Amino acid sequence: MNSPHRRGRTAWKTALGLALTALMLFPVYWMLNVSLTRDQDMRKSPPNLFPTHATLEGYRAVLDQQLPYLATSLVIGVGTVVLTVALAAPAGYALAKLRPRGGGILNFVLLAAQMIPGIIMAMGFYAVYLQLGLLQSVPGLIVADSTLAVPFAVLIFTAFMSGIPGELLQAAQMDGAGPLRTFRSVVLPMSRNAVVTVSLFAFLWSWSDFVFASTLAGGGAHEPITLGIYHYIGNNNQEWNAIMATAVVASLPAAVILVLAQRYVAAGVTAGAVKD
């Protein structure tokens, strides 16, 4: 195959790839387009394919009405990340390097825990929180959201920390470091990538959570952004530019993660689902 011919062939593939990507991402484009549409054009038939009379009214509505929801989601997201890493990193270290008796059972429980539908967990949490008075509270939602991430996080940490050379840990022990010291000064610094992956997913999942938010935080003083959007859809069916503008803002963490940390995302998606 000569080289101009080959170049021609791959150019054709690139074009097809671009077309497929455009088709796949059309809903995302449409969300952006509608978020910039004026009220009077909203019910136009056919709708404007491009934001020709772009307006920022929708985004102004976000600034006016949705900032508290966004702040709540940010706090809950950060709280979930901290709780998840604090619980999962030591557990991953123990499972990967300290060979506890019964570790296999714990692994199995963690895998099974991920199979439980969120709606069932939500109903159980509702019953428990009602007794404890934790409904509509930020700490309550942080704990509930962390259940989305903790099992996954333990498994990621275990897999990652298994790859840390045993000689390094032995060397630390020779220098008189106990398990806690070894964990803090050797294992944790070396597991930066795992911490990043886990934090990204924990934040994204808690930021995106709707089931726990609607069952455990609905009607309270601190509702996350997913409920902000949900109320919006329910209340004013007309102002779709504001709804879509909120959706765009709510998508920003996903966009940031994709741009800054794409390799971590792909690693997280494939981790374990495929045999290496």
Place this chain on the structure above:
Amino acid sequence: MNHTTHPPDHTVRERTGAATAAPPPARTAARRRPTSQQWAAWAFLAPVTLYLVLFYAYPLYRNLDLSLRDYTVRSFVQGNAPFTGLENYRKVLDDPTFGPALVHTVVFTAVCLVFQYAVGLALAVFFNQHFRLSATLRALFLVPWLLPLIVSASTWSWMLNSDSGIVNSLLSVVGVDPVHWLTSPEWSLTSVIIANIWIGVPFNLVVLYSGLQSIPHSLYEAAALDGANAWRRFWSITLPLLRPVSAITLLLGLVYTLKVFDIIWIMTKGGPADASTTFATWSYRLGFGNLLPAFGPGAAVGNLLVVAALVFGLVYLRVQRKQAMA
């Protein structure tokens, strides 16, 4: 995670190599001082173990308890509901919603799985070739999977709006009458299926793509020399060698799709007239969707869903273990 398909819900499981992957030196160390190391290990595991008991086991136990008692709003708060055994389950099985919910759950799961897998595989094969921008475009395909489900669901709701939606507007260009996507019983299940397929394709693409990467290129070259065309190579090399990865992808997809709730609830609330009700939305509606919550039956429906998810989950774990040993 719900993720799930969120992904779905969304989320991805990890096969751990804890028992096999540690290098030999750690093993000898472990043998040398087993007792103190056991104490240290369980000290590190204590927080997560306590957490699993408090925030997984206990809510699940409460859920089971809910399903076995006759709860009213009052007794829910006071906690003195009479024990009624399997009465709630009988109530749920006799409910006229049970049949449709079962059918919709099966149809939703099966159709989503087939399309997510087929589209994901086609895209994985396509992106497995070398061309400019291949990696970038593949990364962009992750977007639907990363978006919060409420964002995807509300965007699809507006796109599928009967009067002002872009989908009907495009259909009218080719002469198709407006379809009442979300408001007619004939189409609402199809609508949520379409949206959920869109969300689930990236997961299938990424996992199947990484499976394709492990198929040696030389096999394709040899087959090409033997005169096998691309179609033939796909059927006799790609598909058979991808079977383990396909099994894992489909089983995980099955577990995630069974529990899909957000998309359906946000787009149609399971309606109109239960036309898109699945076990997940039905359970939620019983527990939280009415002024008078029926916690007992809601928990019962939920537990049926847990059993289904765990059965397929165990199949998944079996398959995975078998593959790990092979």
